[in-house]
Amino acid sequence: MRSGSFRLRCRAPFGNNGHSRRSYPRAEARTVRTLLVLSLLLTSLSPLTAADPPKPVKVFVLAGQSNMEGKAKIALVDYQAQQPATRDLFKHWQKDGQWIERDDVWIKFLERKGKLTVGYGSPKCIGPELEFGAVVGDRLTEPVLLIKTAWGGRSLYRDFRSPSAGLPPDAALDKMLADLRKQKGKENATLADVKKPFGDSYRAMLDEVGDTLANLKKHFPAYGDQGYEIAGLVWFQGWNDMISADATAEYAANLTHFIRDVRKDLKAPKLPFVVGQMGVEGSKPSANIKKFKDAQAAVMDVPEFRGNVALVKTDAFWDTDAEAIFKKGWRENADEWNKVGSDYPYHYLGSAKTMCKIGRAFGDAVLELRGEKK
Template sequence: AEKLKIFILAGQSNTVGHANPHTIATLYQSGDPRDEALAKMVFKEGSGLSKAKLDAQLVEARKLDELSGGISFNKLKKMEDGPEKKALEAKVKKHKDAHEAYKSKVTSACVVSDRVYINSIADGSKKSGKLGVGYGGGGKKLGPEFGFGLSMAQKIEGPILLIKTSWGGKSINYNFRPPSAGPYELNDKEKNGGKADEIKKNAGLNYRMMNESIRKVLGNLKENHPAYDAEAGYEIAGFVWFQGYNDQFSDEFRDNYKDNMICFIKDVRKEYKVPKMPFVIGVLGTGRTAEKVGENAVSLGQREAAKAPEFKGNVMSVESFNDYSNFSHEIFSKGWPEHYHEWDTVGSDRPYHYLGSGTFFVRLGDSFANAMAELMAK
């Protein structure tokens, strides 16, 4: 039997993941060989999905938006009751049913792994089992875990277990504050707001919750992966961190990002007694372009932490903006409420959630896996 390889994924809402699974089919749009390979990886053989299917769906969605007026269905609402309205309602319903059927078809075409299992906390959604879609927000969506786990399975042998701990809206400077970063410094407002003790007490709470969750899984491996063999044992093979949004809003949080990240990596390695644990940092890329991301103090802090001399050869940063679904962005930018059904085909959320694009998250998971495999090979 082979050692169980464990990978930890942690972070805030984009580790949680807010992409509807059917938006993964946008992978067919680009014609890019990498996207084609990823589509093969994530969809069951014989799923019948293709670029032609996606294109046809987009044509249908545009038709539905023209008929209905988009998310508000205002074209229908404006009509007076009567046979004309009835006829249009019937037409819209037919298109809407077809739209929903397409979404279901794509979702059910997503593979479920036999080799990769996951134990996941995505905000309030706690689930474990074989890796598939549905380990993201609300227990229906996906984050980077799906692409990451499937891609790792192509790269390494033996059983794989992912442990995901993610909570939206959390900073590293406060919520995930690592112990070696020292006590959290309260600002004047916090000092004088009557809750100073509570604020102090809860600094680093998500860091502690993360470790508590990981420890719980480590203490119960057979239940989390049926192929776990106690004699062969396990190893914590790597850690993926994707976070940063909530550290953007004050100088203190921004300026300390690099140091906090370095402390975090060292503390995690110490906690699990893996001094050179491969560590992948997903660089905040909500700005979408190299230029915008390059102006972001948090993104720069993440890059710098990865380049710290003591991490040479065992920490890497991955640029998430490279995996952005620009096609989804084009449709979003047209005005998603009026173009709602077209938009709903390729995205699920706002720009701060990378448009809730399943394509983005599958690409990103794969990018994380590529970096991880590179570190593991060193």
């Protein structure tokens, strides 16, 4: 017998007619029986083999002000989902004419939570979250959770100001105090009253993220205690800073502080970070908007942000059709307007097409930073 193998030795396979029966040497027969038993055991046990454990949830934070909230009204989305020119944007969100929910993508937007579907923008609206969730949900094999922390009318200069930015210069604070005291009922305001709002929204953002992650099973019963990873943050904000010369002048520095502090406080040193550059007025913005866009883009020159921060130019998704009707007179042309827009220019005209395209661009950008290939 050759080393490491065995050979079956046999005689003629007949019965008692003068020929011998097939026979095996005892040791080889025992080996055959052992192999057969092992094979049967493995076959019988295979259905009982434990399934792969669920993978950690990929968590994406969507932060900012009103345009991250999203102002495209569902009435417009309902209409465009049925139109030949626009229905392809929404067909993956509908079945038999009804909006579907995604089992693999959850969302929490302050007091609202559930499976991702339409309606997680401002009340009765959609925002970038809809198509962002579709992109990351389709690409990733893990469950996805979107945590939206967005409030209208907030600035990075004051409300989202992060700890390492400190406070503005004393001269700026003194001017704020003087302006505050001019308001009725605020004549006795103090410097402490001026300082108090700084960083409020930053802290609220961290509180919302922390509370959600600490209570995942409570918020999402399908969560299987498999853990999570904070996989990216998208920042879509700017209007309140753009309309202030002081805030615009500080924006690049404040955003640099913000990115560093978010990564520190979320304990994610290389957290993929996407900045949605203001796109209001499209490719021909006013001087103020252009100056502000340059301030936003300046963070891309910070050496430590190379390869882990991305800038999405949302002006590429400006809805010129909606803009044309708005300028012609949206009230006087309501029938035309209600087919393309649903809000003011500073809210991207409430364009559903724009919100969807921005959301997809955000999703592609954060996945590219993570090295996830299409």
